[in-house]
Amino acid sequence: MIAAISKICGVTPLLAWHTDSTLPDSDLIIIPGGFSHGDYLRSGAIAARAAVMDSVREVAEKGVRILGVCNGFQTLTEAGLLPGALMRNAGIKFVCKEVKLSIANNRNPFTQGYQLNEVIRCPVAHHDGNYFADAKTLQQIEDNEQVAFRYADGTNPNGSANDIAGIFNTKGNVLGMMPHPENLIEPAHGGIDGRRLFEGALNLLKAELA
Amino acid sequence: MSNKTFNAQVRVTLKNGVLDPQGKAIEGALGSLGFEGVNQVRQGKTFDVQLEASSKKAAEDQLANMCEKLLANTVIEDYAVSIST
Amino acid sequence: MSNKTFNAQVRVTLKNGVLDPQGKAIEGALGSLGFEGVNQVRQGKTFDVQLEASSKKAAEDQLANMCEKLLANTVIEDYAVSIST
């Protein structure tokens, strides 16, 4: 993720340690993938209770953009910054493959680089990506148009409710998603569909700059 | 105030209505192994916790607190605490 | 022979001496959340199984068999079966 961000914006991101009590002043905070604390107990559970998450919660309230990818998404739900939970994949196994995503809401900095309903390619790699929320919460998420991405064309790899692959918080400044857009940002990856997400979030899109 | 050592068991189970892919998979596997008459399997977690507290009540309170804060994800899970010794 | 429905609980825990990285990580997390006096945490699994059997004894036998064959990894885990209803 660090390499991807450096490639996209030409600046190396600052790092925060899990015990830090403050965060550097920044435009975008990313909680990347990886098995934080081995994903012992529940995926993202221990990371969600790290000291640094208090600061994340604070700046989230102030409207700073926060992106959680994969384990980052799990951490954000465990921390209560996003609704629902990510359960064991319906197929029980870890799954690493490319899926299709359709853009469910592009009126947001993270997704503004995409067309509404555009279908993009994106890899997933996770064991617990099966999005669950109770019926009422799910309805709220849908009503508020909080769904950012849905698995498209029958590629739902994990049994997620309503094919949900990524959601915003109600304010729209926090995005959590299971797929890994950072692994599809340059021709060497075989595609660049993931790039626009970061460009949007970092205000690097041409339209925005103009 | 002197502390005593308590051995506690915490059971964390999925709330009703929350899907349980692992339980489902086990149901299927049991069926394929020839076990008949299995209506349902739900998988949960247990934690055997040894802790020091001033009283059984204090230990219970602390354990419930641990569940709320860490051991259970109360969006999807219920918990139950019991102290054996 | 008419079958009855039983609700059983299976507890699967790591054998003594087997490393429990999960339990260890939870201990650490509880510590950093400010819980004091936690000596040890060991994580295990539970299975709530609903099954039909001709008798309580038959249900118990079947559950033990399920543990041996699937629910527990007897190389590193112990199991205990209890039938509540």
Add this chain to the structure above:
Amino acid sequence: MPGLVAPAHAKKKNMTVNNTHPITPQLIADHGINDEEYARIVELTEREPTYTELGIWSAMWNEHCSYKSSKKWLKTLPTEGPRVVYGPGENAGVVDIGDDDVVVFKMESHNHPSYIEPYQGAATGVGGILRDVFTMGARPIAAMNALRFGEPDHAKTRHLVSGVVSGVGGYGNSFGVPTVGGEVEFHPRYNGNILVNAFAAGLAKRDAIYVSKAEGVGLPVVYLGAKTGRDGVGGATMASAEFDDSIDEKRPTVQVGDPFTEKCLLEACLELMASGAVIAIQDMGAAGLTCSAVEMGARGDLGIRLNLDDVPVREDNMTAYEMMLSESQERMLMVLRPEKEGEAKAIFTKWGLDFAIVGETTDDLRFSIHHQGEEVANLPIKELGDEAPEYDRPWIEPGVHNDQEPHLFAPPHDFNVALIKMIGSPDLCSRRWVWEQYDTLIQGNSLQLPGGDAGVVRVEGHPTKGLAFSSDVTPRYVEADPFEGGKQAVAECYRNLIATGAEPLAATDNLNFGNPEKPEIMGQLVAAIRGIGEACSALNMPIVSGNVSLYNETNGEAILPTPTIGGVGLIDETDKMARIDTADEGDVLFLIGTEGTHLSQSIYQREILGEESGPAPTVDLIMEKARGEFVLAAIRSEYASACHDISDGGLAVALAEMCMASGYGMACEIDVTYPHSALFGEDQARYIVAVDDQWADMFAANSEGSGVSFARIGSVAGDRLIINDLIDISVDDMKSCHESWFPTYMAGPAVAEAAE
């Protein structure tokens, strides 16, 4: 020497087995030590060893650590080359890839533990090999796993496949290394003894490599990582013993992996090394504290004194014996620059790991162990390793089979049916079910994923370079002809690297064989090593690291001899790579090599005729090299729009695989003497290259000019594979058959991992 007599008063109530435990003939035998070896041990110890000492001797002298049966033959392997920085003897081999970068790699087996507990066995196998790589200062960048299971219908196979694959993934995914390749095969000869060979490679700067040789007297010996438990006490001894049906009794030795601790250990070690605090470092693998401490001392001509009271333990009442032989995972031993102690300790504390000074280096060349105020062992440190027995075990030259002409093999009733059956068979079907459980993308540098000829990852920090990895061996060939089979394993690995456009650099070998005390098994080992050596010399692929796993037998039946080769190749310009899946409509197809003729030991013979017999195909190493270099040059000159080597199943299977990968059909006209051998013969040193129409004549002219045999066999077209009037199948039909065997098989009954 200081007379060490285990005093009778040494009894400590809190020890499970104390150090005065009598040394009986039975106890000696239980440690896998024979009479002759014991006599030598007494001579070197200069008295009867104590219980702890016996454990230490047995750990150091068992097959796993001492290589006593194979050493004589391993010495014959080519291990040097202009790029080799460190060959065998270190934790992993180190090879220069230019720009001050080195690649560090090794392969190691975890066969026995994986049979007993497939998930944890495989997981800790991956953990062990990763540790070997980062102990040297390299950050792991790629992993592979070579797996061999019993026949699919065997009662245990599905359970083992399921557990091993999730264990490999469970550890590697969590640790964060991409798994970019491997092998999976099934054969009844592995029914009671599966093979799990794990490979890892890492990247480091040439001048930042760390080795195990300690330097300096009176320096602190530091214990790093996770705490010690009773896991795997006697594990290395178990790995050197044949299985019998009493295996269940050996179960308590199973180790559990903790990938998160390992990840922290990686980061802490690299940080520590960068701080300049490390003089020598060694991971605790087989025989844990014993092996690592002896190695560090003996290499540096130093003694080591350990105080076990300072060893971080996670269980009560551990004896010296248990601590010295524990195989708890995720641990390291280091000799520290004393002035850096504070800094070093802070790093480990930050990563939540144990850091304890447990001893010091001495000048007396003794391995001295103290526990609870007593010296429980005092042994000559050099002799523990250097004086390990080295056997020239009797061996017999393997027999040879007469060549079998193609016309002696029945042709199929229907070529389409035969091809479909072959590509949907257990050994040729798609391994997608396996590799989709592995994180192949983590770190963001994967350029070629499993499913092609070799996995490729970028060299981080370099604009154009990449490394290719392939793992290969064809055990049925090795069984038929250990010498040719050994050659073939190397040659196929070489070919897979070439097919991506990589220059093969070096290899690691994992020699899995049966009981070396049987002359015919020893003969297999000797001949296979000879074959590997010859091929490695001819193809400039020195062996820089490796592992020997013997006694792979159950109830007297040995596995197929399986010398797995893990090869590494260098791609200078990754935008000029070739891949299996990039053939484009209109491309012209070239066969590099000649018409297939060899059907003995082929997949055709096994899957269609139901037989495994005859000689292995021979490898002409001169031709192998000439064709390899030609194909490599063609790829580097960007002639090849796609490339694939021809291996199991022959030409037709290779073409089918390219069709399925690209989604395009092919129309081929080939010269055939015997159709079935032309299509399915497994002759060696062959490739298929797809060339853009506009370059085809030029490519043909170059082939002529360089003297390699080649044939223009057709073009990429439509959505069917058509070969003469023999084969006509739609790509979709091939795909569905190729993709379905594994998931269908694994959906069958009795998979215990659901409860994981």
